[in-house]
């Protein structure tokens with residue numbers, strides 16, 4: 001039987017926020033009567049993640065991804081339901097549990113800013129009781145692959161965002177965690193740095209067979225790294241399955257782009273029926289056409305209009321996400 005690294009059962013987190021009425025009068029009133037609102041950030045979330053998977057946790061801003069990550073790592077305590085990570089209740093934060101996990105948050109530094117990364121690594125070595133030989137080998141290996149060997153002794157605050165993220169990754173992997181939580185590890189990085197971090201994570205996973213939970217708004221991260229996707233919308237699980245199946249959710253629609261030699265009638269049914277997206281001064285349109293109608297519709301457009309070029313491609317995951325987020329009813333999340 002495969003070992004479940006992470007298991008949740010009806011996991012829920014609600015936040016209570018107090019509202020203060022504006023002005024001096026509001027301040028006085030709030031002394032004896034406080035109004036509050038309840039935000040259900042995560043609701044009834046069931047999840048099973050076996051050993052060795054890379055799972056992409058996706059969802060729009062405010063969907064509940066970071067709240068989930070914080071519950072997985074024990075930073076916040078759930079309001080309800082059950083959670084088990086590597087046989088532990090994360091919120092107890094036992095040292096044995098902390099030694100088995102790592103959390104990297106792209107938006108928050110976990111390294112000390114006023115000392116070089118290497119000094120932070122040495123402190124982590126002591127904390128996690130990492131053997132000297134193993135420590136040296138890991139630093140050498142990871143800094144070489146990530147091309148930051150020359151930067152280990154520079155103060156973290158002087159590093160670029162990409163360089164710092166590489167150091168953050170190194171810091172989180174020194175103790176060989178079994179489960180790694182990566183919350184937007186490539187946020188704000190240029191394409192080269194994104195690619196380099198993605199490749200590093202992929203190779204690291206292949207070599208170590210650890211379990212990785214990744215959140216990212218960059219679909220390239222998800223497509224490159226994750227075999228499974230869990231989609232969260234308004235705190236609820238909306239989809240959980242293989243990435244390939246996810247791409248098919250909207251039916252077998254193909255994205256077809258046409259470029260015209262001169263302006264065409266945008267209101268023509270041949271366009272309006274297929275969710276058109278116009279660009280290049282209305283000389284280019286992208287349509288979502290069901291696979292079974294593709295041949296016929298394309299032929300009609302080419303016959304009726306002066307087409308200079310056209311292209312067909314499978315709906316990229318980015319488009320699937322965009323469509324699902326604006327039409328969550330497709331997944332019946334109310």
Ligand SMILES: Nc1ncnc2c1ncn2[C@@H]1O[C@H](COP(=O)(O)OP(=O)(O)OP(=O)(O)O)[C@@H](O)[C@H]1O
Pocket residue numbers: 015016017039040041059060061062063064065066067068
């Ligand atoms: N400490 C808190 N107090 C009150 N509300 C909170 C708190 N933390 C999160 N929330 C709310 O819970 C919801 C989920 O937030 P969360 O940070 O988990 O979203 P997210 O999916 O990570 O979003 P993003 O992609 O923008 O990082 C949001 O509406 C947020 O405002």
